[in-house]
Amino acid sequence: MTSAESGFRGIPGSAPAGGRQSPDEAGATLGLAARLRVAIPSVADRVAAELRLQLAEGLLLPGARLTESTISEELGVSRNTVREAFAELAAERLVIRQPNRGVFVASLGPGDIHDVYTVRRFIEVSAIRGGGSPERVAAVRAAVEEGRAAATADDEEALGTANQHFHGAIVAMAESRRLNTIMGQVLAEMRLFFHKATVDAHFYRSYLDDNEAICEALEAGQLERAADLLLAYLNRSEQKQRAVHGD
Amino acid sequence: MTSAESGFRGIPGSAPAGGRQSPDEAGATLGLAARLRVAIPSVADRVAAELRLQLAEGLLLPGARLTESTISEELGVSRNTVREAFAELAAERLVIRQPNRGVFVASLGPGDIHDVYTVRRFIEVSAIRGGGSPERVAAVRAAVEEGRAAATADDEEALGTANQHFHGAIVAMAESRRLNTIMGQVLAEMRLFFHKATVDAHFYRSYLDDNEAICEALEAGQLERAADLLLAYLNRSEQKQRAVHGD
DNA sequence: AATCCTCGGATTGTTCAACAATTCCTGGAT
DNA sequence: ATCCAGGAATTGTTGAACAATCCGAGGATT
Numbered sequence: 445m446t447s448a449e450s451g452f453r454g455i456p457g458s459a460p461a462g463g464r465q466s467p468d469e470a471g472a473t474l475g476l477a478a479r480l481r482v483a484i485p486s487v488a489d490r491v492a493a494e495l496r497l498q499l500a501e502g503l504l505l506p507g508a509r510l511t512e513s514t515i516s517e518e519l520g521v522s523r524n525t526v527r528e529a530f531a532e533l534a535a536e537r538l539v540i541r542q543p544n545r546g547v548f549v550a551s552l553g554p555g556d557i558h559d560v561y562t563v564r565r566f567i568e569v570s571a572i573r574g575g576g577s578p579e580r581v582a583a584v585r586a587a588v589e590e591g592r593a594a595a596t597a598d599d600e601e602a603l604g605t606a607n608q609h610f611h612g613a614i615v616a617m618a619e620s621r622r623l624n625t626i627m628g629q630v631l632a633e634m635r636l637f638f639h640k641a642t643v644d645a646h647f648y649r650s651y652l653d654d655n656e657a658i659c660e661a662l663e664a665g666q667l668e669r670a671a672d673l674l675l676a677y678l679n680r681s682e683q684k685q686r687a688v689h690g691d
Numbered sequence: 692m693t694s695a696e697s698g699f700r701g702i703p704g705s706a707p708a709g710g711r712q713s714p715d716e717a718g719a720t721l722g723l724a725a726r727l728r729v730a731i732p733s734v735a736d737r738v739a740a741e742l743r744l745q746l747a748e749g750l751l752l753p754g755a756r757l758t759e760s761t762i763s764e765e766l767g768v769s770r771n772t773v774r775e776a777f778a779e780l781a782a783e784r785l786v787i788r789q790p791n792r793g794v795f796v797a798s799l800g801p802g803d804i805h806d807v808y809t810v811r812r813f814i815e816v817s818a819i820r821g822g823g824s825p826e827r828v829a830a831v832r833a834a835v836e837e838g839r840a841a842a843t844a845d846d847e848e849a850l851g852t853a854n855q856h857f858h859g860a861i862v863a864m865a866e867s868r869r870l871n872t873i874m875g876q877v878l879a880e881m882r883l884f885f886h887k888a889t890v891d892a893h894f895y896r897s898y899l900d901d902n903e904a905i906c907e908a909l910e911a912g913q914l915e916r917a918a919d920l921l922l923a924y925l926n927r928s929e930q931k932q933r934a935v936h937g938d
Numbered sequence: 939a940a941t942c943c944t945c946g947g948a949t950t951g952t953t954c955a956a957c958a959a960t961t962c963c964t965g966g967a968t
Numbered sequence: 969a970t971c972c973a974g975g976a977a978t979t980g981t982t983g984a985a986c987a988a989t990c991c992g993a994g995g996a997t998t
Contacts, residue, residue, distance in 0.1 A: 535782030566817040
């Protein structure tokens with residue numbers, strides 16, 4: 445039980461996961477063909493994916509310590525490999541490395557909350573102002589409906605992810621790989637930290653109408669109005685979060 | 692000469708460098724004091740810093756291959772450590788990791804150019820619209836003057852960095868740690884790839900007046916006008932870059 | 939009693955050496 | 969010219985070792 449067999453509970457072979465998904469597109473200058481392979485993720489990547497998962501599930505709470513040797517044994521991989529995974533997660537701000545002390549699940553201070561929302565305001569509002577193709581707008585609509593369904597099903601967890609999908613879909617309208625990954629990281633950071641806020645049953649639920657209104661404005665081509673609504677939404681959301689947490 | 696002594700040419704002890712500079716602010720939940728240490732960067736961090744430097748200087752051209760063993764020997768560090776440094780750089784997109792093939796200096800395809808400028812449009816324009824404290828505005832002005840000085844001194848290299856400082860200062864107005872690092876990464880990415888464009892002596896020079904105009908509008912409190920100017924600037928800049936490079 | 943010091947134990951940082959897996963190149967054989 | 973070995977080179981991963989650092993527990997000092 446100490447070694448390999450038990451490792452990697454959830455990971456189903458596939459999982460190109462979150463991290464780096466494009467070992468491509470630069471091959472023009474050198475290599476030539478073949479880059480169309482399935483790209484099997486390295487062990488370090490899979491470890492990172494597993495930890496990301498546990499982080500998202502709330503199994504690892506902010507401030508918790510991640511010991512190299514423990515994870516190394518639990519997942520049946522080398523300590524060195526765990527170390528590489530940590531580097532990945534640290535780059536995504538999901539984890540913080542304190543030299544000679546260890547890595548800890550990231551936790552946001554009051555300043556960070558404002559910071560995160562600043563990033564969201566900049567990116568999301570700009571994105572919605574630029575509008576998007578019909579398919580992208582449809583994706584936003586789909587996220588709204590997804591939230592509705594989760595609400596009637598009383599599934600708070602699904603409600604949270606639907607909300608994330610909504611905001612992800614808004615940014616996706618910009619058709620920018622970089623913006624998408626940035627937004628993805630910010631959302632992951634938030635989900636990680638605001639997990640305990642999910643306890644409040646009506647927390648996300650109150651956002652359903654906002655999302656609906658924003659989506660309608662978007663579909664009607666009233667981009668400025670949609671932008672205003674979104675901005676107000678983000679400001680209100682920030683206030684709520686700051687009320688719930690420290691500050 | 693094969694081992695340690697020759698390693699780390701430029702690095703002067705200090706160098707908190709670019710990577711992670713905040714092993715802090717999360718300690719609230721657990722530890723307590725002491726976090727005010729100088730935070731000596733790990734070897735991996737210093738290796739990453741050194742490579743970042745070589746990248747910025749244009750010593751390593753896009754598409755070039757970075758062999759683990761070579762760098763390991765050149766800098767007198769373990770292969771494993773080099774590996775960790777690579778992870779850092781890969782997270783910053785300065786380098787691309789191709790599984791089982793190696794890491795290569797990143798190079799931007801035509802799509803990436805548009806992508807990078809999209810990010811810049813989103814962030815920089817939003818930032819300028821929000822304005823900033825007098826000190827921040829003064830920093831923007833300082834960057835403009837820095838560019839002027841570099842122009843009269845005929846120092847193309849300094850002209851480029853001054854331009855980066857200008858745009859960095861604009862984003863800095865938002866007072867957001869995350870936006871600053873994002874912008875820093877994007878600028879690093881650009882500098883890396885557009886290095887050869889520096890050859891064109893009048894490339895950056897033509898931007899001096901633009902920067903001046905933007906700065907004036909900013910100082911006059913005409914934020915919308917400043918935003919419009921900046922947007923036009925970015926669009927023009929993108930066109931130029933796409934003209935110079937592939938597409 | 940409170941503070942300071944020292945000493946272990948535990949964990950991280952880093953190196954080294956090995957081996958499997960993969961890619962790339964070269965040299966025939968067809 | 970194409971295709972198919974086979975071998976060199978490089979990456980991916982492991983395991984073990986050691987120095988450096990941090991942390992907590994006693995003990996000594998005032």
